[in-house]
Amino acid sequence: MIKANSKPLGEVFGFIENCKKVLVLGCGGCATVCQVGGEKEVGVLAQALRLKAGTEGKQIEFLENTVTRQCEPEFVDPVVEGLGDVEAIVSTACGVGVNHLVERGCPVPVFPGVDTVFMGSTLEHGEWAERCAACGQCVLHLTGGICPIARCAKNLLNGPCGGTTEDGMCEISTPENPVPCAWAEIVERMKQLGTLQELGEIQPPKDWSTARDGGPRRRVRADLKLDRQEQKVQS
Amino acid sequence: MKSGSNLEKVLQAGHFALTAELGPPMGPSDEEIKQKMEILRGNADAFNITDCQTAVVRLSSIAAAIMLVQGGMEPVMQMTTRDRNRIAIQADILGAAAFGIKNCLCIAGDHQKFSAAGKLKGHPGAKNVYDVDSIQLVGILKKMRDEGLMEGGDPLDVAPRLFIGAAWTPMAHPLEFRVTRLAKKVAAGADFIQTQGIYDVERFAEIMVEVRNLGLHEKTAILGGVIVPKSAGMLRYMDSSVAGVSVPKALIKRMSAAGEAAGKDKKQARRNQSKEGIKIAVELIEQLRETEGVRGVHLQAIEWERAIPRIVEPAGLLPRPHV
Numbered sequence: 001m002i003k004a005n006s007k008p009l010g011e012v013f014g015f016i017e018n019c020k021k022v023l024v025l026g027c028g029g030c031a032t033v034c035q036v037g038g039e040k041e042v043g044v045l046a047q048a049l050r051l052k053a054g055t056e057g058k059q060i061e062f063l064e065n066t067v068t069r070q071c072e073p074e075f076v077d078p079v080v081e082g083l084g085d086v087e088a089i090v091s092t093a094c095g096v097g098v099n100h101l102v103e104r105g106c107p108v109p110v111f112p113g114v115d116t117v118f119m120g121s122t123l124e125h126g127e128w129a130e131r132c133a134a135c136g137q138c139v140l141h142l143t144g145g146i147c148p149i150a151r152c153a154k155n156l157l158n159g160p161c162g163g164t165t166e167d168g169m170c171e172i173s174t175p176e177n178p179v180p181c182a183w184a185e186i187v188e189r190m191k192q193l194g195t196l197q198e199l200g201e202i203q204p205p206k207d208w209s210t211a212r213d214g215g216p217r218r219r220v221r222a223d224l225k226l227d228r229q230e231q232k233v234q235s
Numbered sequence: 236m237k238s239g240s241n242l243e244k245v246l247q248a249g250h251f252a253l254t255a256e257l258g259p260p261m262g263p264s265d266e267e268i269k270q271k272m273e274i275l276r277g278n279a280d281a282f283n284i285t286d287c288q289t290a291v292v293r294l295s296s297i298a299a300a301i302m303l304v305q306g307g308m309e310p311v312m313q314m315t316t317r318d319r320n321r322i323a324i325q326a327d328i329l330g331a332a333a334f335g336i337k338n339c340l341c342i343a344g345d346h347q348k349f350s351a352a353g354k355l356k357g358h359p360g361a362k363n364v365y366d367v368d369s370i371q372l373v374g375i376l377k378k379m380r381d382e383g384l385m386e387g388g389d390p391l392d393v394a395p396r397l398f399i400g401a402a403w404t405p406m407a408h409p410l411e412f413r414v415t416r417l418a419k420k421v422a423a424g425a426d427f428i429q430t431q432g433i434y435d436v437e438r439f440a441e442i443m444v445e446v447r448n449l450g451l452h453e454k455t456a457i458l459g460g461v462i463v464p465k466s467a468g469m470l471r472y473m474d475s476s477v478a479g480v481s482v483p484k485a486l487i488k489r490m491s492a493a494g495e496a497a498g499k500d501k502k503q504a505r506r507n508q509s510k511e512g513i514k515i516a517v518e519l520i521e522q523l524r525e526t527e528g529v530r531g532v533h534l535q536a537i538e539w540e541r542a543i544p545r546i547v548e549p550a551g552l553l554p555r556p557h558v
Contacts, residue, residue, distance in 0.1 A: 153346050154317070154363070158370040159416050161343045162404030162431055163478045171478055172348040187409040200415050202423055205321060205371045205386060 002030040004114040015111035019087040026066030027093030037092025039066040070097030136210025144189035151182035157203040238398035240337035242281040244558040252531025255279040259294035290350035315344025320366035332395035340400040341372040377424030401425035407479030429533040432462030436522040452528030459523035463536040464512040
């Protein structure tokens with residue numbers, strides 16, 4: 001799922017310090033799972049902002065709410081419609097949530113409460129790592145299920161560069177931020193699977209047009225789209 | 236002849252080839268390049284111009300390579316895929332070819348985080364490109380040269396004549412994949428290979444057996460890398476911190492002993508170690524020359540170009556052949 005880090009309190013406070021009434025809006029999806037922007041964290045952030053406002057001598061009212069997912073109209077629209085005299089929103093969803101609130105016609109400014117960092121998995125409690133770069137053309141069938149696009153610092157497609165250390169780490173690895181060499185892992189995995197010889201095949205230059213390089217992406221599933229008639233019937 | 240470069244001719248004539256590295260300066264100093272050119276002139280068949288090595292900004296490899304061509308010396312223009320997408324790569328290759336650059340070494344390049352690894356600030360916040368990897372880069376150049384086509388398929392007005400090189404780190408982890416990496420580079424179209432610096436020639440010779448079994452040494456010209464050691468400290472650093480380089484303990488000891496022989500005289504200790512380093516480099520060249528399948532050496536005296544003439548002469552590599 002999507003992972004994020006809390007923004008520093010001072011930075012968030014700076015966004016809304018001149019408002020009278022602010023909604024801190026959490027998300028029950030990824031932000032909750034990575035424990036950065038769910039109901040609990042919204043409570044903590046709102047309280048911290050109240051204290052900060054107090055010490056700065058500002059009169060700001062902070063409301064709290066957490067919706068099931070900020071990336072879906074059905075959960076976001078009621079919030080946008082019921083803002084009343086709220087002057088700004090601090091969203092603790094990933095960047096998608098902030099964009100989506102704006103897209104759904106939010107009349108007041110929406111500020112990010114978190115820095116969205118990557119799509120990844122949980123290594124252990126409190127530790128996550130990037131595992132997918134959403135390049136739009138999955139190559140995992142070629143690389144033993146370990147992604148060189150997301151996990152190799154140079155997104156190489158034809159094997160490890162000369163920078164792999166003796167203990168299988170990437171050349172950018174440091175003790176503070178250990179980065180295993182994805183290609184060392186791919187080689188090891190494919191050796192286990194008995195498919196190492198497949199890596200002898202040359203992979204041609206990748207078509208990045210399906211990745212972010214091709215411009216902002218949109219996905220349309222005609223079979224899932226409701227035509228206007230059906231929408232009317234449903235409503 | 237694929238390119239008609241001097242390096243290609245020397246190899247084709249069956250000579251033991253010799254390339255040496257010339258690192259461009261961190262400023263627009265043509266004087267510094269000219270000085271280095273005069274130190275190196277006549278001491279190798281072609282001279283590698285590094286492309287912002289360790290991701291530190293330097294005068295561009297293409298510009299320095301043009302200076303060499305204009306000065307009557309042959310460059311091996313190094314090109315990383317770190318800083319250019321396939322559009323810039325091909326544009327630069329055409330520009331280079333128009334200026335008479337015929338050799339290009341295709342590499343991925345050090346990651347930009349490397350640039351801040353030493354004393355320099357570098358640009359660790361830079362965005363990298365890596366649109367293609369080094370093997371794909373080799374393939375792009377081959378397609379331009381042999382098919383007269385750009386990577387995207389458009390025809391070129393004139394195909395560039397190129398002698399295509401690639402790097403190889405035979406002793407880096409994961410070891411079992413390194414010969415496959417070489418085979419892929421050869422299959423992609425690498426005419427010559429320059430290896431990472433080799434100090435442990437015995438281990439390298441074992442890997443070369445595998446290379447010969449696959450016949451790779453006949454499909455490409457492998458030049459063994461020699462990084463001229465300057466001090467025991469440098470050897471220890473290379474051994475512990477440079478991926479794919481292992482230095483036998485005996486060499487480190489030998490270098491330490493040379494330094495210690497000077498007693499407390501630090502200047503003399505440095506001189507002794509430099510001398511010993513040059514001797515070691517000469518010996519490494521001789522050992523690589525005896526390794527079957529090795530068709531030349533690539534000499535790197537990092538920020539110490541003056542060492543090159545002092546090595547190639549006693550190594551019996553002078554004069555360089557006129558072909």
